[in-house]
Amino acid sequence: MSAAGWSRREMAARVAAEIPEGWYVNLGIGIPTLIADAIPDDREVVLHSENGLLGMGPAPEKGQEDPWLINAGKQHVTLHKGGAFFHHADSFAMIRGGHIDLCVLGAYEVASNGDLANWAISEADAAPAVGGAMDLAAGAKRVWVMTEHTTRDGAPKLVEQCRYPLTALGVVSRICTNLAVIDVTPAGFVLRDKHQDISIEDLRRLTGASLLAAETVHV
């Protein structure tokens, strides 16, 4: 079956809608970076980048790039008024010290106990790039995941137990996929919202662990 669901931009808008003014937020490399553009202009959310930025702004206009101003994905960015620069040890003190309200990461797999696998594609890979993923996953106050619901081959990415090497244990509290918004609770995955074109039965078929229905689901 085809299950296109929400576009990445729509996923980003859903996550952005849940971020209140005043939060300090780190957006992982990849799909989560789209969230930055989805935050309304009149809501002050302070974006953190591991390489030493708070108050990160959007990409500069072409020709206006500053060679010394990049984000953790090594893309040129800008800095908002009120922004700050700091060194790597301070940057990760913010992360590990629990000062970051939210980190949104991509994932290979998320388990129903909140385990996250998002850094290495196999145990055999001898040179995987971990970057700041483990620090963010272990240190942020909340870790949300933004990912396609299944792999390109249709295999579930939301599972009972991760098969990929773990990034951190029991840290993910919410997942936004192209098909559904799911909370990770002590009881397992709880469906909060879903795309209108997919039935709960089909969603359960594409999910590798039991999916509890919450009262609030818009069916």
Place this chain on the structure above:
Amino acid sequence: MINKSVATIEEALAGIEDGATILVGGFGAVGQPDLLIESLIDQGARDLTVVANNAGAGRVGLAKLMEAGRVRRIICSFPRSAGSVVFEDLFRAGKIELEIVPQGTLAERLRAAGAGIPAFFTPTGYGTKLAKDKEVREIGGRFYVLEQALPGDVALVEAWFADRWGNLTYQKSGRNFNAVMATAAKLTIAQTHYFVELGAIDPEVVVTPGIFVQRILTLPLPKELAA
């Protein structure tokens, strides 16, 4: 009169020995002191251990030093990145050793080394393969991994302003690992874009106090980048 400024690249890199551990500042290309790194080739030191966030890109800077066969071991968080072709070839051929460290643990191991802390417990990596064989302790109901300080023999950093006492400032996201590595080595060598009179840097904005810096080499910005 204290004057940490050196006139030549040879003076800047004098005395670096074979087998040294070299801390290399920068995050990707930003803040990476390419002149100092590449000049290690002529300086001649071999069998180096390099600590850096990335394992070089393209064929310049760190990648060039690696391609010259001078790096035995690299300790980094993100070895494979856009353009890390030299590292990948060397690694596949078994010609370079690799230690992967989570980025925040790397920064804190350096900070600890500079601050006289031999080891510390961190929640990062607990339960993952990067914590394998490391001591774990439960503190206040949470599990932590024991990580060791990571001191360098030499740190190579890129500064923006420097004075003859070795006080440094950095430029925007170029501060990254530079400021923490400057504290963690026995010999810290800075390449700076602007060398100014003592007192010209506002004490309120000094990022790396001169106590952490031994040598300064001035490398003026290319004209198109100079303010």
